[in-house]
Amino acid sequence: NAGVTQTPKFRILKIGQSMTLQCTQDMNHNYMYWYRQDPGMGLKLIYYSVGAGITDKGEVPNGYNVSRSTTEDFPLRLELAAPSQTSVYFCASNLAGGPIQETQYFGPGTRLLVL
Amino acid sequence: AQSVTQLDSHVSVSEGTPVLLRCNYSSSYSPSLFWYVQHPNKGLQLLLKYTSAATLVKGINGFEAEFKKSETSFHLTKPSAHMSDAAEYFCVVSRVERGSTLGRLYFGRGTQLTVWP
Numbered sequence: 001n002a003g004v005t006q007t008p009k010f011r012i013l014k015i016g017q018s019m020t021l022q023c024t025q026d027m028n029h030n031y032m033y034w035y036r037q038d039p040g041m042g043l044k045l046i047y048y049s050v051g052a053g054i055t056d057k058g059e060v061p062n063g064y065n066v067s068r069s070t071t072e073d074f075p076l077r078l079e080l081a082a083p084s085q086t087s088v089y090f091c092a093s094n095l096a097g098g099p100i101q102e103t104q105y106f107g108p109g110t111r112l113l114v115l
Numbered sequence: 116a117q118s119v120t121q122l123d124s125h126v127s128v129s130e131g132t133p134v135l136l137r138c139n140y141s142s143s144y145s146p147s148l149f150w151y152v153q154h155p156n157k158g159l160q161l162l163l164k165y166t167s168a169a170t171l172v173k174g175i176n177g178f179e180a181e182f183k184k185s186e187t188s189f190h191l192t193k194p195s196a197h198m199s200d201a202a203e204y205f206c207v208v209s210r211v212e213r214g215s216t217l218g219r220l221y222f223g224r225g226t227q228l229t230v231w232p
Contacts, residue, residue, distance in 0.1 A: 004158065040124070042205060042222025043159075058219070090158060104220075106158030 002026050004107035006091050012113045013081040021076040021110050023091030030096045032074040033058075033104070034066065036087040043090060049074055081114045088112070119208045121223040129231045134178075134193040136226045138206030141187060147209040148189045149220070150180055154202045162204070165189065176200070201230045 007022045025032065030051045035043040045058030049068040063085060065077040074093075078085060089110045094102035122137040140146060150162040163174025170182040176199075180191045189206060206223040 040224055042119075042207075042224050043220075044222070045219055092158075103161045103164075104159075106160070108156060108158045 004091055004093055004105050006089075006107035006110050008110060009108070010111045010113075012115060013078075014115060015081060015083065017081050018077070018079050019081070019112075021078075021089055021091075021112075023074045023076070023107060024072050025074075025091075025093040025105070026072065027093065027095070027105065028071060029093035029105070030071070031094045031102070032068065033092045034064070034074070034076045035090045035092065036060065036085075037090060037109075038087050046076065046089075078112075083114050086112060086114045119206050119221060119223040121204075121206050121226050123226050124224065125227045125229065127229040127231060128196045130198055131195050134191070134196045134200065134228065136191040136204050136206075136228065138189045138191065138223060139187050140189060140206070140208045142208060142210075145184075148180075148182060149207040149209070150174065150178070150189075150191050151205045151207060151222075152202050153205065153225075159205065162191070196228075196230045198230050198232065201228055203227050 004025045033048045034046040037043045044060050046060055046064050047058055047066040049055045052068050052071050055066050055068055068074050091107040092104045094104045119140045128134055145167055147166045149164040151159040152162050153159045162178050163172045165172045165182045173179045178193045180189050182189055203225045205225050207220045210219055
């Protein structure tokens with residue numbers, strides 16, 4: 001059981017470039033989440049999904065897009081990278097019922113630097 | 116509105132001495148509260164959670180936290196620190212959004228715990 005995996009571990013982007021952050025979980029979890037962690041700050045929710053084909057915005061969705069075509073995968077897309085998107089991105093999942101009722105499992109994170 | 120304040124950005128202790136990581140919250144109703152730990156280059160891991168049952172919550176690795184409503188606090192403690200406890204710790208408060216059944220987590224800024232030999 002690999003849990004939640006994220007790729008890449010680290011990436012440098014130029015302003016205006018695009019990229020996709022990959023997230024995969026092998027626990028058959030229905031709920032998946034993307035968070036960002038800015039230096040010295042707590043995590044903030046970007047997008048979440050309660051199942052394949054269903055996604056919704058979190059606190060800070062601007063500049064990002066997501067899709068959920070399978071239970072396992074929840075990629076995060078940055079279309080036009082901006083310096084304000086420099087952050088560490090965490091993917092998380094839980095079986096059902098949301099993060100209050102269920103323990104969330106986090107991936108190791110992707111560090112993104114936009115120059 | 117929900118928010119959480121971690122009172123110390125860094126805490127240093129010697130191995131074998133007690134650990135205290137402080138957290139205060141604000142919430143318009145009785146919240147669920149959590150502590151998560153993040154070891155270097157790893158994802159966050161749930162240490163413990165409070166969901167309106169017993170006010171003293173025991174977690175993994177000997178950690179515990181006490182919910183004090185009168186003080187709006189949820190401090191994390193451990194009687195004796197171990198080198199492996201060195202990590203970043205996040206206090207988290209939950210909120211169920213209006214019109215949604217999904218609870219969301221609101222994270223504090225984190226406290227970096229250093230354990231000296």
